[in-house]
Amino acid sequence: MTEKLLGSIEAGGTKFVCGVGTDNLDIIEKVSFPTTTPEETMPLVFEFFKKYNLKAIGIGSFGPIDIQKESATYGHITSTPKIAWQNYDFVGAMKKKFDLPIAFTTDVNAAAYGEYVAGCGKDLSSCVYYTIGTGVGAGAIQDGRFIEGFSHPEMGHMIVRRHSDDQFKGCCPFHDDCLEGMAAGPAIEKRAGKKGQELSEEEPIWDIEAYYIAQAAYNTTLILSPDVIIFGGGVMKQRHMLAKVHQEFEKLINGYVKTPPLKEYIVIPELDDDPGTIGCLALAKKEIEFS
Template sequence: MALYGAIEAGGTKFVCAIGDAQLNIIETITIPTTTPEETMVKVQSFFDKYEILTIGIGSFGPIDINKESKTYGFITSTPKTAWKNFDFVGTLKAYYDVPIAFTTDVNASLYGEYKAGIAKNVDSAVYYTIGTGIGGGAMLKGRFVEGLSHPEMGHMNISLHKDDQFEGSCPYHQNCLEGMASGPAIEKRVGTEGKFIQEDDEVWDIIAYYIAQAAFNTTLLLSPELIILGGGVMHQHHLLDKIRDQFVEINNSYINLPPIDQYIAEPSLEDKQGIIGCLALAKEEHK
């Protein structure tokens, strides 16, 4: 049986998996994201048990995806200092002489939904991961939208809510989406994690306003058929309806769109979309 390796590399944990050509997950393991030295030894130990044909990686970033670059395959200017300028692909290549697909973690999640989930029947879609950080990925007809590098949608500037006095948590930009609506931004603003905040707390209206702005900006720029909102913050399921309502208000009937509950949706693969996307990318590396 053909076996493929997958790594969903997040800021807090690595999920590694072995899968088959039908994208079935055969075995998986979760490894804390500590330092490259500690984490990668555990990754290697997991994959050493199998004869794998290829590996697909979806990584936190920023990362270098330009295959002509000297630092292709690197995690670059991440705030996780231990991983800054880490040669992710090169390190794996030293362990395994197999083809390796390398993209962002949010692209991998989008690809999982495109291959096996809610985006299967559309030609264009955008996926946002709203969690420890915020990232966005876009696809058009099966290809990721990329240029000089991958998009950094999580750092788009947003207009401040009239009732929000929070100054933001991003060290680079005062009022970007990540700095105002990520999990750490919510915790810094309120003083506790989102999962402990009541559903009727006004902070959720503020967060919904920021995410709705991002979705509307995305609609203006890319006109996707579907916007998917994933990540830990979106596990507050009451938030989705608030975002949809704010989006409708911001749009003000300007753009004719599908029904809002179809246009802005949650992921459909029970938090496996990232690892399934990595497996799909690994499979496609097998020529």
């Protein structure tokens, strides 16, 4: 193939999703590899991209990561619980193999950007994207720019009010009662003794789950007032969850703030499983403009 393409790496805690696409953000090929160690996973990434004529690569990585370009550790995965990846120079490793412009951000920022340019956030000025899966993370965008400062947001670790029927102590090693510790997939599994996809829609645990997710929407509404809040990730593939979140959100907000209609305001991704890949392609395209 002679056409120069954009590369995408959605580096998640469970798997790496690599893809290539066009300037129109059409995905040409997408593959995934298990996230094991840099020594095992990265050679598969390099091999995948070697067969393409690339002009830029966008990376959305699990974190925490260093996003400050003036920092000595820019492009590194930093204090991740995944021991093998701690202090890994992700961008540096890619630059050694591919001397190209490389955009680097969090995996949830990348997904947020995908929805912003081609999904639920298209033609809006702002959006917030949460992934509720193995972990919980979020990215926020205002007028095409990520909302961040000394580092990227860690909204998945906001403290939430405990549900009155929930005796679970949480599974975050850093915080009691944070959103990730109470609402991520592993929290559901530890409470129920089975994975969420094995539970019926009638299980009371879903009401508890919706209560925590609605608190994330409530806090986001009062802090950022975005045009849309998008909840993705494996937990939100339970299609009955969205209505439950809407119900809990209405109770929490209690008429204090007038939001857009909830069916348009608190939504699931329009891009299904591709927000991260499309977001990385779009960030790669944007990186060329600034390189």
